[in-house]
Amino acid sequence: MTVATQIVLAKRPAGDVTSDCFRAEKVTLPALGDGQLLIRSRFLSLDPYMRPRMTELRSYTPPFELDKPLTGGSVGEVVESRNPRFAKGDTVIGMMNWASHTLHDGKGLRKIDPTIAPLSAHLGVLGMPSFTAWYGITHICKPKAGETAFVSAATGAVGQVAGQLARLAGARVVGCAGDEEKCTWAVREAAYDACFNHRAERDAGAVLDKLCPQGIDSDFENVGGPIFHAVFERLNNFGRVAFCGAISEYQDKEPIAGPPKMFTIVQRRLTIQGFIVSDHVALMGEFTAEVGGLLKAGQLKSRETVVDGLGKAPQAFMGLLKGENFGKLVVKVS
Numbered sequence: 589m590t591v592a593t594q595i596v597l598a599k600r601p602a603g604d605v606t607s608d609c610f611r612a613e614k615v616t617l618p619a620l621g622d623g624q625l626l627i628r629s630r631f632l633s634l635d636p637y638m639r640p641r642m643t644e645l646r647s648y649t650p651p652f653e654l655d656k657p658l659t660g661g662s663v664g665e666v667v668e669s670r671n672p673r674f675a676k677g678d679t680v681i682g683m684m685n686w687a688s689h690t691l692h693d694g695k696g697l698r699k700i701d702p703t704i705a706p707l708s709a710h711l712g713v714l715g716m717p718s719f720t721a722w723y724g725i726t727h728i729c730k731p732k733a734g735e736t737a738f739v740s741a742a743t744g745a746v747g748q749v750a751g752q753l754a755r756l757a758g759a760r761v762v763g764c765a766g767d768e769e770k771c772t773w774a775v776r777e778a779a780y781d782a783c784f785n786h787r788a789e790r791d792a793g794a795v796l797d798k799l800c801p802q803g804i805d806s807d808f809e810n811v812g813g814p815i816f817h818a819v820f821e822r823l824n825n826f827g828r829v830a831f832c833g834a835i836s837e838y839q840d841k842e843p844i845a846g847p848p849k850m851f852t853i854v855q856r857r858l859t860i861q862g863f864i865v866s867d868h869v870a871l872m873g874e875f876t877a878e879v880g881g882l883l884k885a886g887q888l889k890s891r892e893t894v895v896d897g898l899g900k901a902p903q904a905f906m907g908l909l910k911g912e913n914f915g916k917l918v919v920k921v922s
């Protein structure tokens with residue numbers, strides 16, 4: 589009999605997520621049925637998309653259910669298996685509960701080699717956020733030499749890879765991040781040409797005029813809101829926007845207005861494309877070969893924030909929505 593510690597959604601947030609939206613519980617898991625496996629979580633990924641899932645609003649993933657464990661991309665170890673695809677001792681990645689242990693049916697789960705990289709890397713620079721950056725840069729932004737590429741949340745899990753890929757493609761890369769330490773790292777370590785602190789610089793448009801005197805040819809958009817509006821106004825003819833996320837809007841009680849002059853899209857022949865990385869899993873092999881190669885060659889830097897203990901996941905998640913993480917945020921569960 590396994591007793592799991594898990595964190596459930598106790599209440600849907602209205603505005604900012606608060607600690608009473610979560611509740612820690614202990615549950616006794618039932619015996620394994622045919623096809624099931626028991627996984628002990630090692631690392632849990634905390635990601636911005638979890639915030640919209642806490643509401644009932646229509647999105648590309650169903651809402652979390654009240655009084656049920658939240659789920660997230662995780663790496664874990666198979667403790668027991670009645671599923672022919674997995675054996676005790678396998679290291680696996682996939683969606684699991686915010687929990688010490690998850691009873692799983694094996695769907696969407698895959699084995700990983702725990703020796704090729706630290707386990708947490710499979711949730712970051714070798715995993716979904718990095719794949720997202722790679723897809724948006726190579727398939728939508730398509731930066732090249734002579735162009736200026738912009739990346740918001742420049743040092744986050746997705747942004748840090750997007751910026752470096754744009755730079756490797758030859759573009760001049762400008763980003764924004766939430767404090768001076770992040771901006772310094774972006775320029776010194778992640779090869780950004782410039783990065784501004786969006787929490788200190790209230791007039792993003794004025795800073796962009798200084799940092800992007802030739803305008804902006806591609807935007808990898810992670811943040812939305814006023815920063816995106818300022819970027820939008822400065823897009824050059826045939827500019828491309830990979831609309832990846834809008835984290836600045838996830839906690840808004842009311843939707844905010846978009847950029848004021850949408851006819852700009854026509855005048856400047858812009859491409860603005862929203863995308864969800866899970867629609868492109870067929871390209872995962874191509875991504876792994878390319879980004880894995882860059883990592884091996886030492887051409888890609890990455891940062892992560894590791895929080896120790898499942899009990900700290902709610903606080904860490906609230907911090908993610910305020911910029912307290914630096915790079916990929918993961919929880920070390922066991």
Ligand SMILES: NC(=O)c1ccc[n+]([C@@H]2O[C@H](COP(=O)([O-])OP(=O)(O)OC[C@H]3O[C@@H](n4cnc5c(N)ncnc54)[C@H](OP(=O)(O)O)[C@@H]3O)[C@@H](O)[C@H]2O)c1
Pocket residue numbers: 635636637716717720741742743744745746747764765766767770786810811831832833834835836837863864865866908909910911912913914915916917
């Ligand atoms: N489309 C897809 O398939 C897909 C997949 C993965 C992620 N995403 C999206 O990509 C974006 C980045 O995700 P991530 O996993 O890489 O997260 P992350 O950047 O590692 O963490 C979120 C960061 O967003 C910034 N932020 C938070 N609130 C903000 C605000 N009000 N204004 C400006 N910046 C704010 C903070 O950085 P600073 O301290 O620098 O402000 C924070 O550290 C999110 O919008 C996410 O939803 C989309």
